[in-house]
Amino acid sequence: MAEREQLNGKLLYEFNTVAAMVEIYCKAHHKDKPKHTTCDDCQAFLDYACTRLDRCPYGQNKPTCNNCPVHCYKPHMKEHAREIMKFAGPRMLLPHPIRAIKHLLAERQPVPGKPEQGQSNRHLRKAKQAD
Ligand code: SF4
Numbered sequence: 001m002a003e004r005e006q007l008n009g010k011l012l013y014e015f016n017t018v019a020a021m022v023e024i025y026c027k028a029h030h031k032d033k034p035k036h037t038t039c040d041d042c043q044a045f046l047d048y049a050c051t052r053l054d055r056c057p058y059g060q061n062k063p064t065c066n067n068c069p070v071h072c073y074k075p076h077m078k079e080h081a082r083e084i085m086k087f088a089g090p091r092m093l094l095p096h097p098i099r100a101i102k103h104l105l106a107e108r109q110p111v112p113g114k115p116e117q118g119q120s121n122r123h124l125r126k127a128k129q130a131d
């Protein structure tokens, strides 16, 4: 499993955007948890999203996951991601206006073709460690 600290650049920015959306979603849907925490299910989703970002074959050139032709998420996680985005997307503008606008602009970018080999964050990190 990848850790947030292992991400950088666009991948880290995107992870933080997902985390902000999950926080909005969790706060509204899972009220039985201690205040200012994320419930176990939402945390598990975030950990999963972090690993997907770390392994994303597009690396720093990734499209938004919503527009991705590969879509590496397992079907139930993909569905869960859709649910979170649908709820939290329109609620992002007030607490996180810059993130919300950047995400909307990214959604309009052309979808890249097949990813080049060895561009994932995980791959580049391992190659660096082996140097
Ligand atoms: S492969 Fe596609 S769905 Fe998976 S993390 Fe990369 S952009 Fe998102």
Ligand SMILES: [Zn+2]
Residues within 6 Å of the ligand: 025, 026, 027, 029, 030, 038, 039, 040, 041, 042, 043
């Ligand atoms: Zn939750």
